[in-house]
Every structure is written in C-alpha cells, then in structure tokens.
Amino acid sequence: MAPTSIRKVLIANRGEIACRVIKTCRRMGIATVAVYSDSDENAVFVRLADEAYHIGASVAAESYLDGEKLIAVCHRAGADALHPGYGFLSENADFAQKVKEAGINFIGPTPESIRAIGDKIAAKVFITEHAPSIPLIPGYNGQDQSVERLEKEASRIDFPVLLKASAGGGGRGMRAVYETGKLREEIEAAKGEALRSFGSDNLLIEKYFESIRHVEVQVFGDKYGNVYHINERDCSVQRRHQKVIEETPSPAVDATLRQAITSAAVELCRKLGYEGAGTAEFILDEKTKKFYFLELNTRLQVEHPVTEAISGLDLVELQILVAQGANLKELGILDNIQFQGHSIEVRLCAEDPDNDFSPRTGLIRKWSPATDIPGVRYDTGVEDGSEISVFYDSMIAKIIVHAPTRAEAVRRMAGVLARTVILGVTTNQKFLLSIMNNPRFQSGTFDTNFIPLEQARLFPPRTIQQVESSVVAAMLFEWSIQKDQRVQLRSIQSNWRNVKWRVPSKKYVVNNDQDHPVQIEYDYQADLQQEKTKKSRAFRCNVSPVVVETDKKKAAAAATEKDKQKTELPLQVTLYESHFGQQTPGPQGIQGCSGLLRCSIDGSQRYFYIAEHVQDINEKTYFVHDFVQGYPVELGKVDRLKSSAASAEDDRVTPYTSSMPCRILKILAPTGTVVKKNDPLLSIESMKTEVKVLSRHEGVVTMRVEENQLVDARVLLCQVDDVKK
16 A cells, blocks of 8 residues: 655644644654634634634634635645544534545544444444444443333343443543432433534443542554554543543553453454544453453544653654554654653643532633643643633643652652642632542542542642632732822822721622632831832731621621721731733733732742732722742732621622623523522533523522523623511
C-alpha cells in the first residue's frame, strides 16, 4: 500500500484539542485549517491555524456538528485530510464515510470499525460473536427499547442497575438506579438526555458494580493489521460518571493484570482490523482482579497526554502517520517502549463543586499557568480575555505532570495547581487541590466512589481563617485603587475620618454565599515618611463573620450598639508598593484593574494576584488568588448603604432568572405548587449539563416557562411568592 502524503489538515473541532493538533501539524510541516462558530471568532485556536473559516452559529448543531459545512470547507481550503479531535463528530460513522467519499483522508478509524464498535450495543454483539473470551458486564442490549421492556430487563438483572446511552459517552445519558420505584422516571430521563446529546434514545442496561475502578488501555492499529497497546490509564476519580483525574500507570494494576487487560484490548482491535488511535475501557473489580469490557472509544481521548508523558510518544503524530499509510511494525517505535515514571492529568473546569458541580460561564480576567515548574504541561485554548461560553464543554485546561514516582507526581501536581492563576470564572481548582492532598488518593486505594466517600474531607465547611488573608488582600487592593484614583482632596491624610472612633469597614459575599457574608474592619496607621516614600504602609485589621439580622429594628439596634463598642484590630498588616493596571479588554470588554499584590499579614509576607470586575460604583467583585492556599476566592462587595435586613430579604425578592442560555427540560413544580426551601422547581440543560433550580424559600410557585422551551440569559423562569395567610 503506497503511502499518502498529507499536506493540509482541517481540524473539525475547537478549543484545546484544536490547539493540540495544530502544534503537532506545525512541527511536522503540515498546514492547518481551523473552523469556528460565532462565539469562537477570536479564540486562540483560530489564530494558531494557518487559515480559519467561519461555519455558523454558536449552537453546535449549526456549526461543529454540520458535517456538510466541514467537508465544504475542506474543498474550499484545499485540505486533503480532516482530524476530528474528540467529541462532536469524532465517532460518527456516517460523517467518516462522507469524508472518505469526498476524497478526504479521515484521520481516524474506518467507518466500518466505528459502526461495529462505536455503538455500545453493537460492540457487545461484536464481542459475543468474534471475541467471546473478552468478559462482558451482565445486562440487556436488545432492539426492543420500549420503557416496559427496559423495566422488565432491569428487574431481571437485579438492582442496582446502570442505564447508559448506547450511542453516547462522557457520562451523558447515564443513570444509576437502586430501586424499582425510580426506574421509569430514570429511564425517561436517560432517554431524553441521550436523544438530545447523541440523536438516539437507545439505552442499554448493565449490572451496576458499586465498588470498581475504571481502567482503560490505549491502542493503536495500522492498515496492515498491526495492533499495539501503549499501557493503561486509571480514570477512577469521577463526578457524574465523568472523569476528573486520570493517571498512568494505574495504582491497581500489577504486571500480571496488565498483561491480561492489554491483551484483551489488542485482541479486540485485531478482530476489528482497527486503524489509528483507540481506547478500550474496562471496569476492574480490584478485590477479585476481574475486569469487564465497557466500550471502545474510536478516537483520541482527552487524557492521552499522560500516555505521551510516560512513553515519550506524540499520539497525534502517530495518528497522522497511520492515516498516511505508515506501517507501525516497520516504524518500530511501538515495539519496545521504555515507559518512564508516573503521570497525572487533572481537568480544570468552569464549574462549582460546592453546588453539585453546576457549570459556570464568564470572562477569564487572568490566566497564568505555572510553566516554570519542570515536568509540567498545559493543554488549553484560553488566554486573558477568553470567554467561557454556555455553548460548549466547561473544560478550561488539562494540567499534566510527569515525575519519577506516583508520590512525586501527586506532590508536583499540588504545587502546580497552587501556582496556576485562573480568575474571573468559578472553577474546580480548590477541589482538585483537595484531591491531591487527600490521604486516600495519595495512597492509591480508591475507586469510582472516591468523591462521595471522601465528601467530608473534600468539602470541609468554610471558616473565617480560610478566607481571612484573601479578604485582607481585597481590602488593600481596593484601598490602593481608591487612593491612586482620588482626584479631590488629595492633600488630606489617607486615614482621616469624620468620627475618629469609628473605623472603616467593608463587607463581602464569599463565593456567592449570600447567607454568610464577612466584613473587614481596618485602620490605616498613617506615617508621614511612608506617605512620601510609598514603599510600605501599615494597617491594623479584623476579619469577622457578619450576622444577618432579618428584623429591621433589631438590625438597626445592633448597628447602634456596635458603634458604641471599641473595635479590636488584632491583625498587623503591611502593604508593600504595588502597581495595578487596567485589564486587557476581552470580547465583551473588561472593566476593572488587576495585578500582583505583596503584603505582610502578622509577619507572614505573601503574594496575591487580584482581578477586579466593576459592574457599577456600588457593585464590584474581586477575584483573589492566594498563592499560599493555592486557589482563588471570589469576593462580592456588599453595598454599604444596604441594611442587613434588606440584604436578608434578597432571597425573597430576587427573581429566578436564567444565568445563561438554556433549555427547559422538566417543570417539577407547576404553577400553584406550594414549595419549601430547597424544593426543586424545574430542571434546565446548559453546557451539556442538567441542573435543577431549587426554591430559596417557602411559597407558592408561578411558572413562567414551558418544557422544551429555549430561553436566553436573564429570562424570568418562575416566581415563588409568600403564602397568603
């Protein structure tokens, strides 16, 4: 078979994987073509490519999922090959077939292989007929997809059972069911999510193992029947059946088990005549050392960098070489791989772990990866000013470390996370750091239940001590900005005040937790010499929780009583010379200043990176990265003119509006329903994630939207009015 040279590649994807493919193509001397939607016009990957073409609206169905547009751009740009990345159309056999028929080289497996193994039901049928030695999970994968038949089969398998979208992946369309009473509801929910995500509502049902590890094998095949494995990866740390952390080698796999599980993966791919990169996924019962086939992903995996780290290979380069017709056996690079050390990858995502990992959007006001640490790699497609959109996956970056041992890799990852600055959008950075510092994770003895089992240690209650330093830094930042920007009365000393015994104070809401605001009281210790040199300035401070009083009279009385008391300011703080500049405007413009702040708190000198977002003069948010604690804190400034009682009323008067564009999935509390606090009102889908909207207080519901309705951001969803007595 004569090799086919690839000269120009179109990347049918976006974000970090598009950047990743472009970098390898550039090194190989291959020209690249990017495609982009409306919201990606100024994205990093668009600028990295040699050429870029607009293909439609931000909704994926009108851009990245439109195969005809992608093929048309290939012809227009003269691209002779297409790399699908992962997600979108990467595992769509019909799309791969159309690419091939259009005379374009599809960098991936053949359409026949994708059809045979890409669908979970088809995969089980293929293995039963062609590779019966590979163990399968007990379950149902029949053609009868009626709810009644699925209920019957689930009861036969015995609970708990796992409902899975046949055509899907990434944890979508997946539900664990523990009792008969919940079965029909979960089947309908799984079918709906599967249909929305993958265009098919077919489900398969499997026995659900409650204590297992998720282990997968990286495989590579060529056009000549050669198939190799590149060791395993452990992906057992998951939330909502989606991977959070991946590593290789697996702490649970010894040499004997590695031989067995990699041999099963290679056998399956040989039976398929598999070409290119693929990942055979298994569940592993660590106690019995038995493993069961889950699925074969017919694409490059998100977590492929950890395999590259220990093997020294470039898997994207291998994909391109195979697509060009290279013989892997003749190349010889996969015959005697010398695996080195241990590698861990974490997925830094725009989500809120404290609120059931609900997705978040926003503008990145500061992105500063810790690239100065050896053995560290970032795969990302963001920069200062990038926008995390509602239209796509919430992953911001993959952070990968490589070290001689697992213990060293865990320590290195903790250090890297602490030094990575990402401000402007809520992320799972603190959560990832908690995992690295968790004794169970450090020991390597965990399974897919790791997060719920370690809930208490991973999500400890917040204390004043945890946010004290960030609150002090925010106050110093705001004080500095106000002093530098002051136009009137510049000659008046900075600590002057009308009522000498009343010290200034500021109140903040921490990480959007309206129920537990904090305040900082401070006194600037003016020194004429310091005022002249501006080298350092001294403060005394006190950070304390704010007791929210709902009764207006009691709130006023408490404020009056506090004014009479002498304020204790135990913290000795020194602010060193700092310079804060205006942030670089993003696609929607960014208001506010940002910069590195250096100060000393009770003798501990430390650094903070701070970015400010100004909505109006009384509404500001400070994003503070504390390099000692290693994660950011979001501090919303509380309007000093608003009373505590008025603040407490916010939950009752603040409307239930959509924070981002979304689809209304299900009305859970129709108009007229009487609900209590935290009762579910409706479920919505945004950023490929289903989220339930909960009632903030007791009352009667008035629903303003309908099921399956598409709504924009800031649309009124419902109201909850007090019950009339």
